Amino acid sequence: MNVLGLSAYYHDSAAALVVDGRIVAAAQEERFSRKKHDARFPENAVRYCLTEGGIQLHDLDRIVFYDKPFLKFERLLETYVAFAPKGFGQFVNAMPVWLKEKLFQRTELAQHLKGIDPSFDSTGKLLFSEHHLSHAASAFYPSPFDSALILTMDGVGEWATTSVMKGEGNTITPLKEIHFPHSVGLLYSAFTYFTGFKVNSGEYKLMGLAPYGKPVYADLIRDHLVNIHDDGSFHLNMQYFNYCTGLTMTNRRFDRLFGRKPRPAEADITQSDMDIAASIQQITEEIVIKLAKSLRQEYGLANLCLAGGVALNCVANGKLLQEKIFDNLWIQPAAGDAGGAVGAALTGYHLHAGKPRTPVQRDAMAGSYLGPEFKASDIQARLDQAGARYHQLGDDALVDAAAQALASERVVGWFQGRMEFGPRALGGRSILGDPRSAKTQSVMNLKIKYRESFRPFAPSVLREDVSDYFEMNADSPYMLLVAPVA
Numbered sequence: 001m002n003v004l005g006l007s008a009y010y011h012d013s014a015a016a017l018v019v020d021g022r023i024v025a026a027a028q029e030e031r032f033s034r035k036k037h038d039a040r041f042p043e044n045a046v047r048y049c050l051t052e053g054g055i056q057l058h059d060l061d062r063i064v065f066y067d068k069p070f071l072k073f074e075r076l077l078e079t080y081v082a083f084a085p086k087g088f089g090q091f092v093n094a095m096p097v098w099l100k101e102k103l104f105q106r107t108e109l110a111q112h113l114k115g116i117d118p119s120f121d122s123t124g125k126l127l128f129s130e131h132h133l134s135h136a137a138s139a140f141y142p143s144p145f146d147s148a149l150i151l152t153m154d155g156v157g158e159w160a161t162t163s164v165m166k167g168e169g170n171t172i173t174p175l176k177e178i179h180f181p182h183s184v185g186l187l188y189s190a191f192t193y194f195t196g197f198k199v200n201s202g203e204y205k206l207m208g209l210a211p212y213g214k215p216v217y218a219d220l221i222r223d224h225l226v227n228i229h230d231d232g233s234f235h236l237n238m239q240y241f242n243y244c245t246g247l248t249m250t251n252r253r254f255d256r257l258f259g260r261k262p263r264p265a266e267a268d269i270t271q272s273d274m275d276i277a278a279s280i281q282q283i284t285e286e287i288v289i290k291l292a293k294s295l296r297q298e299y300g301l302a303n304l305c306l307a308g309g310v311a312l313n314c315v316a317n318g319k320l321l322q323e324k325i326f327d328n329l330w331i332q333p334a335a336g337d338a339g340g341a342v343g344a345a346l347t348g349y350h351l352h353a354g355k356p357r358t359p360v361q362r363d364a365m366a367g368s369y370l371g372p373e374f375k376a377s378d379i380q381a382r383l384d385q386a387g388a389r390y391h392q393l394g395d396d397a398l399v400d401a402a403a404q405a406l407a408s409e410r411v412v413g414w415f416q417g418r419m420e421f422g423p424r425a426l427g428g429r430s431i432l433g434d435p436r437s438a439k440t441q442s443v444m445n446l447k448i449k450y451r452e453s454f455r456p457f458a459p460s461v462l463r464e465d466v467s468d469y470f471e472m473n474a475d476s477p478y479m480l481l482v483a484p485v486a
Contacts, residue, residue, distance in 0.1 A: 005064050142363050216275045232295075321483075
């Protein structure tokens, strides 16, 4: 059975192909279009998945989109009614797009699929999963667990912003939800905006900035912005936020609370920005850990699976691991909306078709190496076509040359095998540097990646040596856990 999963029209569009329960291919459209966070229909990613699977569109049994547009439209209407007359301008701006395109997404998707194959008829094959169900499926079905609790947290899906579900065998059962506008993802994005970074892409910058500050504003946030209950549920004070009614995340009351305006993107980062980042990071960790503790106590399950954009907060994940609340933790490496394509495909296979599931020992993500790969002959032909100068080395000589370059404080671009699926560079398409060199961080950030100097890098360590370097003795193959240095 062949199932294609699709994620599109918000950010990080992607496609994934599941064949007889196995994830055969998955890729984000941005990797082909070279447009960061590309939200358009993932035509190139779909073409790749079909090629990798050796099939055509008419061989697909199901095509599953990762959320339900009508429920999102319902939220838009109810939010406007709840806050009216505030937000009228935003509502009017949003309506044409919804009435022309988003409400008729079935037709839109069918047309794009016909653009790939004009003879293809999607009638009876196109299904829509719910947003958080897609996240939950992406977290549980590839995990090595027979049963687990599933916690998904992000900005917002249709209505849910935080969902708790139970996975068992091939079934996923919803247990409880927190609904919009109360969202830890949007809370974090509000501070992303306030500190001068771009929403839906700069949250990881805020996380990277946090270690340079002190959480001096944490009590202010607890007292005025978010009420965190003992069980980890939370309630935002919407008097300070603008995302329901305006084009910004925060408002003037928020500015007065912190005694400043949002940092312009081009302005220098100050200690205030660092302290704000540290404060909201601490609040996020508190919510995640309280939620996890209450869920373990309430349901008693030993395994926890995570997905949703908040699950990309590897610092919070690391704190969760250190707390040892659950016996085992597994996080979907493409935890954001791109991973919804994988989850959508897996819901089509396991939930809609009722196909059984057999967990594998490690996980079913194949190291997240689910993207394209290229033969050496293809690479050589492209280099020759470009008139490039190159040396072709055997594996042993290549490893020696790379090691010598790194030891000489040089930076190495490493291209090997299939491309990673998700936001992390996991050795397939990676930039390598020597962590012993004091120059490595600045050289890689400023001269190669052209990004902020504070941005961190991930160490790569053999599994058997992890505890020699870090206060952790667990698998971390997907760059989703931060641990203290031993």
